[in-house]
Amino acid sequence: MKLTVRSSTISEGEWDQFILAESPWAFFQSFAWGETQLLEKVAVARWEFLLDDRKIAQAQTILVKAKRGTFLHVRHGPVVNRELVNDNLLWRQILEFLAAEAKKENAWFCRIGPLLANTQETQRLFANLGVRPAPIHAMDAEYTWVLRLNEAEETILANMRKTTRYLIRQAEKQGVVVKASHQIEDFLRLYNQTAKRQRFVPHRGIEAEFAVFSKRGQAELLVASHSGQQLAAAVILYFGKQAIYHHGASIVSKISASYLLQWHAIKEAKKRGLEWYNFWGIAPEDKLEHPWQGITLFKKGFGGELRSFVHAHDLPVSPLYPVSATIEAVRKRLKHY
Known part of the structure; x- marks a missing residue:
């Protein structure tokens, strides 16, 4: 050969x-x-x-x-x-x-x-x-959490952790509004606050990434707001048959905006006829002090399965x-x- x-x-x-x-x-x-x-x-x-x-x-x-x-x-x-x-x-x-x-x-x-x-x-x-x-x-999502989208929305909701499902409904009752935005500055403002609060080094190139993928119809920025205040945002990328939750940001709030934001992203992926919602990387189960433990608990609450x-x-x-x-x-x- x-x-x-x-x-x-x-x-x-x-x-x-x-x-x-x-x-x-x-x-x-x-x-x-x-x-x-x-x-x-x-x-x-x-x-x-x-x-x-x-x-x-x-x-x-x-x-x-x-x-x-x-x-x-x-x-x-x-x-x-x-x-x-x-x-x-x-x-x-x-x-x-x-x-x-x-x-x-x-x-x-x-x-x-x-x-x-x-x-x-x-x-x-x-x-x-x-x-x-x-x-x-x-x-690079070697250890990642993914959700199949072939089920009805009601079934996906039913398979979520009880607390996750409750917080989605609570956000709806509280009047949280989720909308698509073309202003990547909205995301970067929240993202920089998140990085400072959680003490991680911000990813470089988010603005370039959004520009390139948006031009191809392969990116969406979702922003969750309450009473006019932006509380959470997510950059979702589309490649093949998957929607990828690639970047997220939020501010500290008693309002569960991030949960409703993810639910909107999942529903949008279904509307596009995609097969998977990729929550991206999570912490290995045996790494109890891993800095991603909090976000891992959040992601797993929506149901899904591990890809290793x-x-x-x-x-x-x-x-x-x-x-x-x-x-x-x-x-x-x-x-x-």
């Missing part, structure tokens, strides 16, 4: 078609996400891997230049044909190519995060490839890799991830 690799020049539709056919959860491999990174002045490359002129894999890479070191990041990828996803030789050739690209960029390592089911078979595959588990917490994907792995290409790995491991421990 000898691979041919080419820099991709295919259309957005063709690129996403392969992603959705082989790894439909792989949001960060979407063409639009790459365009978001380009808007943020991040170096992006798209690669196609072919065997006898048949495409069997794709990879969208970004070059991350951080204080802890430069690395080539393949978030939610590479995406490999389902029939070949456990082929050791194929993966070795893909990794060999990515390692060479990382070296060209003077990167310290290449980080991959394909959304493969976290099974023993997948873990054995990666153990045999010579890559090592990334010294970071389960980010294999953890991201690193392929070191520089003797400087241990420096970056040590910094990330210490951060993880200090933040109780």
